[in-house]
Amino acid sequence: MVLANCRAQFTAADFEFVARALSHKGNRVSLVELLSDPDCRDEMLDHEAVAKALLSKTGQVAVSQQLYFYVLARTALRRQGIEDRDLADYMGALLWRFSTVQHLHSPHDKLPHQFHYIVEMLEALANASAAEAFLIRVHIGNYALFLSGMFRSWIERRQQRGAPDFSFYEEVGRTSFRTAAHHRLATQLELAQIYHQLAEGFQYARLALNELAHQVWNPEAEPPFKR
Known part of the structure; x- marks a missing residue:
C-alpha cells in the first residue's frame, strides 16, 4: 500500500x-x-x-x-x-x-481484488474483513485523489455526459480517508495524521495535483482502465 x-x-x-x-x-x-x-x-x-x-x-x-x-x-x-x-x-x-497500472487497480499486493471503478470498491466493502475494509477504504481515497488530480480534463469531458463531477470524487475521497484515519492500522502504520489531513484538505490536494498534471502530464490523457 x-x-x-x-x-x-x-x-x-x-x-x-x-x-x-x-x-x-x-x-x-x-x-x-x-x-x-x-x-x-x-x-x-x-x-x-x-x-x-x-x-x-x-x-x-x-x-x-x-x-x-x-x-x-x-x-x-x-x-x-x-x-x-x-x-x-x-x-x-x-x-x-x-x-504502475497493477497498483492503480489493487489495494494491496496480497489481496486478490482488481478494481477499475469506485463503485466496485464500495460494493466490495460489504463482504470485506476489517483489515480488508481498511485497505479498500484507503485505496478509494487514493484512487479518487489520483483520478481527480491527474485526469482533470477526462473527468470534465465525462461530466458533460452525466458522469460524476469533482464533488463526487471529493466527497468519496474525504469520507474514505476520514474513516481510514480512525482505524487502528492507520495508527500502527503512522498514517492516521496524513489521512486526517487528506480528509480535511482533499480539495487542496486535488488542486495541487491538477497543477502538477498540467505541468508534467498530457492534460488530455485518460486513465489506464484496460483490463
Missing part, C-alpha cells in the same frame, strides 16, 4: 543530483550534509533550483522516481499553502505507486 516513504528510498544518484543542481546556483552543499543530516536534506530539497533542474531535463532524468515525485508533489502542495513534508512524501509515493 502507499506509505509516506519516498525520502527513505533516495539513492546515491539522487543526492548527487541535488548537490549538483544546487551548486550550479552558487549554493554550497556537500554530499555529506545530504546523507547525514535529514533536516538539511529536507531544506535543500525545498530549493526551487532542484525542481527546476528536474523539469528542465529532456527525456529520462537520472534520479529515482521517489525523488522525482516527492519534489514535484512538495512543490505543488506548497503552492496550495500546504507545508507538511510527510504529506508531500505520501503524495509522492502515491504518484510513484500508481504509475
